[in-house]
Amino acid sequence: MIKVLVNGACGRMGSEVVRTLEVEKDLQLIAAVDPQHAGGNLGMLTRTNYKDIPIYKNLNEALTICVPDVVIDFTTPSIIKESAKTVISKGIHMVIGTTGLTVEDREELSNMVDITGSHVLIAPNFSLGAVLLIKVSAEIAKYMPNTEIIELHHNHKYDAPSGTAKLTAEKIAEARILTAEKDNTKESLIGARGGKYHDITIHSVRLPGYVAHQEVLFGGHGETLTIKHDSLDRKSFMPGVMLAVKNIFKHPGLVYGLENYLE
Ligand code: NAD
Numbered sequence: 621m622i623k624v625l626v627n628g629a630c631g632r633m634g635s636e637v638v639r640t641l642e643v644e645k646d647l648q649l650i651a652a653v654d655p656q657h658a659g660g661n662l663g664m665l666t667r668t669n670y671k672d673i674p675i676y677k678n679l680n681e682a683l684t685i686c687v688p689d690v691v692i693d694f695t696t697p698s699i700i701k702e703s704a705k706t707v708i709s710k711g712i713h714m715v716i717g718t719t720g721l722t723v724e725d726r727e728e729l730s731n732m733v734d735i736t737g738s739h740v741l742i743a744p745n746f747s748l749g750a751v752l753l754i755k756v757s758a759e760i761a762k763y764m765p766n767t768e769i770i771e772l773h774h775n776h777k778y779d780a781p782s783g784t785a786k787l788t789a790e791k792i793a794e795a796r797i798l799t800a801e802k803d804n805t806k807e808s809l810i811g812a813r814g815g816k817y818h819d820i821t822i823h824s825v826r827l828p829g830y831v832a833h834q835e836v837l838f839g840g841h842g843e844t845l846t847i848k849h850d851s852l853d854r855k856s857f858m859p860g861v862m863l864a865v866k867n868i869f870k871h872p873g874l875v876y877g878l879e880n881y882l883e
Pocket residue numbers: 627628629630631632633634653654655656657677678679694695696697699716717718719720743744745746747777778857
């Protein structure tokens with residue numbers, strides 16, 4: 621039985637994780653952390669039978685009282701680095717879904733992990749379809765280097781562009797062999813052409829009604845190719861999160877991207 625603590629347990633993703641854990645035979649939820657609901661009834665808040673699982677106000681408090689095997693984190697970009705340091709300093713494994721960690725943050729955490737022995741997975745997207753979209757995009761980019769990304773999310777998302785769009789751009793940039801053609805468009809409205817990450821243009825749309833969606837557009841001579849992924853429900857992330865928790869023991873160090881866990 622793997623003992624799990626969920627950080628951000630009462631948020632949109634955290635509560636979906638709690639509901640999923642309830643039906644997982646090999647995983648045992650032992651504690652929750654959420655400052656907005658500390659001391660509250662987790663069962664009522666997440667519509668589960670977890671009424672006796674404590675909700676702590678912060679990770680430090682929780683980790684002095686209980687010792688999970690794995691912490692699952694879906695909180696907020698502003699605190700994720702500190703939370704990761706707290707967990708890693710105790711040698712506990714961590715599955716991070718929260719976005720916002722920079723390349724430098726990942727390097728710093730990776731150095732810590734090498735000392736304490738924690739296994740850490742940072743996955744900007746736990747949906748298996750999105751992971752496959754990234755893999756396929758990198759493959760297409762070898763032959764069609766001209767590409768732009770459009771990502772569309774609900775209007776309560778904290779950050780732009782999404783972590784998934786940035787990871788897609790990184791993988792495309794690594795895979796490209798041919799040089800992309802430059803466009804000479806002059807913006808008459810700042811931002812009209814999106815933002816560049818690893819020299820790839822990303823456009824972020826934020827509107828109510830969306831969950832998490834991404835299109836990768838490739839342009840060639842006289843042809844275009846578009847691939848698209850839609851997460852229609854937060855349930856789409858759960859098989860990936862559960863796969864990560866069950867397999868984290870096999871993957872030492874800090875791993876970035878769920879694709880590294882897919883055999
Ligand atoms: P949310 O706002 O619904 O939930 C965040 C929760 O974290 C809230 O309940 C809040 O009270 C709690 N929180 C705030 N400060 C905290 C702290 N110091 N300690 C513990 N908990 C704290 O947000 P959400 O929609 O659930 O998204 C959470 C994160 O997950 C975001 O970064 C989002 O981009 C990311 N996300 C990742 C994936 C993925 O597949 N990797 C998918 C969806 C969302």
